[in-house]
Amino acid sequence: MERPSIAIHWFRRDLRLRDNHGLYRALADHGNVLPLFIFDTTILDKLEDRRDRRVDFIHRAVQTMKTELERRGASMLVAHGNPLRIWQELLERFDVRAVTFNHDHEPYAIGRDKAVSELLRARSIPIHSYKDISIFERDEVVKDDGDPYTVFTPYSRKWKAHFKPDMLDPFPSEKLADRYWPTPSLPCPSLADLGFEDTDLVTPSTTVQDDLLRSYHLTRDLPAVEGTSRMSTHLRFGTVSVRGLMRKAMATSSKYADELIWREFYMQVLWHCPHAAVRAIKPAYDSIAWRNNEDEFGAWCEGRTGYPLVDAGMRELLATGLMHNRVRMVVASFLTKHLLIDWRWGEAWFAAKLLDFELSSNNGGWQWASGSGCDAAPYFRIFNPHLQLQRFDPQLKYVKRWVPEHGSANYVQQVVVHEVARERALEAYKLALKGDVGRTERQPNLFS
Numbered sequence: 001m002e003r004p005s006i007a008i009h010w011f012r013r014d015l016r017l018r019d020n021h022g023l024y025r026a027l028a029d030h031g032n033v034l035p036l037f038i039f040d041t042t043i044l045d046k047l048e049d050r051r052d053r054r055v056d057f058i059h060r061a062v063q064t065m066k067t068e069l070e071r072r073g074a075s076m077l078v079a080h081g082n083p084l085r086i087w088q089e090l091l092e093r094f095d096v097r098a099v100t101f102n103h104d105h106e107p108y109a110i111g112r113d114k115a116v117s118e119l120l121r122a123r124s125i126p127i128h129s130y131k132d133i134s135i136f137e138r139d140e141v142v143k144d145d146g147d148p149y150t151v152f153t154p155y156s157r158k159w160k161a162h163f164k165p166d167m168l169d170p171f172p173s174e175k176l177a178d179r180y181w182p183t184p185s186l187p188c189p190s191l192a193d194l195g196f197e198d199t200d201l202v203t204p205s206t207t208v209q210d211d212l213l214r215s216y217h218l219t220r221d222l223p224a225v226e227g228t229s230r231m232s233t234h235l236r237f238g239t240v241s242v243r244g245l246m247r248k249a250m251a252t253s254s255k256y257a258d259e260l261i262w263r264e265f266y267m268q269v270l271w272h273c274p275h276a277a278v279r280a281i282k283p284a285y286d287s288i289a290w291r292n293n294e295d296e297f298g299a300w301c302e303g304r305t306g307y308p309l310v311d312a313g314m315r316e317l318l319a320t321g322l323m324h325n326r327v328r329m330v331v332a333s334f335l336t337k338h339l340l341i342d343w344r345w346g347e348a349w350f351a352a353k354l355l356d357f358e359l360s361s362n363n364g365g366w367q368w369a370s371g372s373g374c375d376a377a378p379y380f381r382i383f384n385p386h387l388q389l390q391r392f393d394p395q396l397k398y399v400k401r402w403v404p405e406h407g408s409a410n411y412v413q414q415v416v417v418h419e420v421a422r423e424r425a426l427e428a429y430k431l432a433l434k435g436d437v438g439r440t441e442r443q444p445n446l447f448s
Contacts, residue, residue, distance in 0.1 A: 003095040006181045010101040011037045011076075012109070014132050014238035015061040017068060017174055021132040024171035026100040027179035029128075034094070034181045035069065035076040037062050038083050039194055043108070053321040053355045056199040059191055061239050066188055074180035078188040084115050096125050102132035102238075105271050106359045133238060134264045135159075135167055135246060138271050141264075148272035150281070150374040155265050156258065168243045168250075201355075202320070204230045206240050213253040220255065223312075223324035224397035229256065232356035233322075235263070266364035269374050276363055276373070278344075285372035285379075287432040291340040299415050300335050301349055303403070306414030309389040310334045312402035319402070321355030326392055332369030333383040338421040340428055343370035371429070379429045382422050 007030035009023045015037075017023065026033045044055065066076040079086045090096065099120055104113065113129070120127050131137050141159050142148055149155035191198060208229040212219075219227025234240040242260070249257040273281055280286045299305050303314035313327035323331070328350075335346045347366040351357050367373025371381065393399055396406070405411045 003093065004181070005095040005097055006032050006034045007098040007100070008034050008036050008090070008094075008096055010099060011035060011062075011065075012101060012238075013104050013236070014102045015058065015065060016239050016241065017065055018172075019170040019241040019244060020102070020173045020238075021130040021171045022100040022102040022128070024173035024176065025128060025130060026098070027173060027176035030098045030100075031179040032097075032181045033179060034183070035065070035074075036090075037076060037078050038086055039078070039080040039189065040083055040112075041081055042083070042112075044194065044196075048352070050195065051197045051199045053199045053201045054357065055194065055196045056191065056201045057203065057233065057355065058237060059194070059196075060201075060203065061237060063188060066186075069180065070185050072177045072180065073182050074177075075183050075186040076188075077186050080189045080194055083112055084119065087116050087119055091119075091123060091125075096120075096123075098126045098128065100128045100130065102130050103137065104133070105137065105267055107270075107274050107277055132242075133235075134242060134267055135260075136162065136264055137267065141268065148268060149265070150269070152262060152265050152374070155268075156261050159261050159264070168247045170241065170243060204233055206234055208245075208248065210248070210252050213249065213256050216253045217255040220259075221326045221392050223327050224393055224395070224401070228325065230322075232358075236356050236358045263358075263361055265374075266360040269364060270360040276367065277359065280370075280372035281367055281374055282372050284433050285370065288340075289428055289432065290342040292342055292345065293339065296339050296415050297335075297341055297345060299412075300331070300339065300341070300346075304412050304415075305334065306412045307334065307385040308396070308399040308403050308406045308411075309385050309393060311406075311412075312393075312399045315402040317350075317353050321353060323354070324398075326388075327398075328365060329369060330383050330385055330388050332366055333381075334385060336366075336370040337382045337425040338385075338416050338418070340421075340425060343367060343372065379433060380426055382425060384418060384422075386418065 007026050009026040011023075014020050014022065023033075023035070039058075047055065062076070062078055066078065069076050101113070104110075117127050136159060139146075141155060141162060143158075149158070208231055212227065212229065216227065216229070219225045231240060231245060235242060235245070246257065246260055249260055269281070270276055300310070300314060303311035303318070305311055305314075309327060310331050313323050313331045316327070317323045332343070332346055335341050336343050343366045347362055350362050350366070351359075354362065364373060368375050371379040389396075389399070399406050403411070
């Protein structure tokens, strides 16, 4: 039997049919496109929670795209297994004329894409990959000497100097609906087929209101207020276009645009420093003598530290898979500085629980909190959870939502005393960093 002659667009972190760079190029340049998504067992088999909200989110997004394609007389091939093995099977089943996909910069993805690309090249199949999950990537924003930036502010200045408005022009993949391979509906594995269960996932809206962004600089740090975009999950899985979101940000909120640039800063840090996934970016910080008390770590994970803002954040994470960004900084500082627990423990907990988990941002945030990452602030930046609560949740609206027993006899005792824990952290850091602290140890600590 003659094999169908097709092009394939491989969806990964770009789960949308609109303004999709790689999909647009497949449709415009090749046509007869079969969309493909692979539920990768290399990733899924490592997930311990069979009710993982991220798998549910992805499954829903894929089903949404598949349904829309079928209304157009096309479909999507949804596979489950090892990507390399699945590609080998596809090459036996189809005459593949070209393959497109969008870049993914995380270490596992780089290795996966290399293996698949080698397989395709061995069959003389053209492969085209495109930038889609960010405005700038990899080596596009570097110092004049070619070195990567390790501090955000100069990176941001260079980003803005290089930026041109046409970089936000959409790729109108949705206008090429007649370029898909016409095929009847293809089967899609259920969550049960994947070995997972339905969850309590509440999918965030894919739109953010202009009024919210106009007041973003005033409300972004207040966890009791709906003052953030809630776009992080959509950006992580590509269910919205970063180009469209940046267009909206530049028209309404320079502060929100800066937050999107922060995301790209952490992406380029991980690209240039892949060792950051497992080690401190500042090597001296690998010498810190972490206490790593498992009971205290368990109390932190479950929101039982006796510090209400910390506990509220950790309970929000368990209940929803999300946590307000200001609170993320507070809980991360608390774990690394107050409890002297290795930032990698906290990073791994977030990686397992966050719906919007993105390796570069998660790693960058945790290394920022511990002081070991790309940041100009000194090691003695230690958030005072009491002051953070007074400043950002003074009426306790956020705390009362997640820690209703706060203020009663049923609320747990504090696992540590702030003043004692702060001094202990300063001593541990000084001992580890030794000569590196001389120029900064007499400076005031504005976070105490």
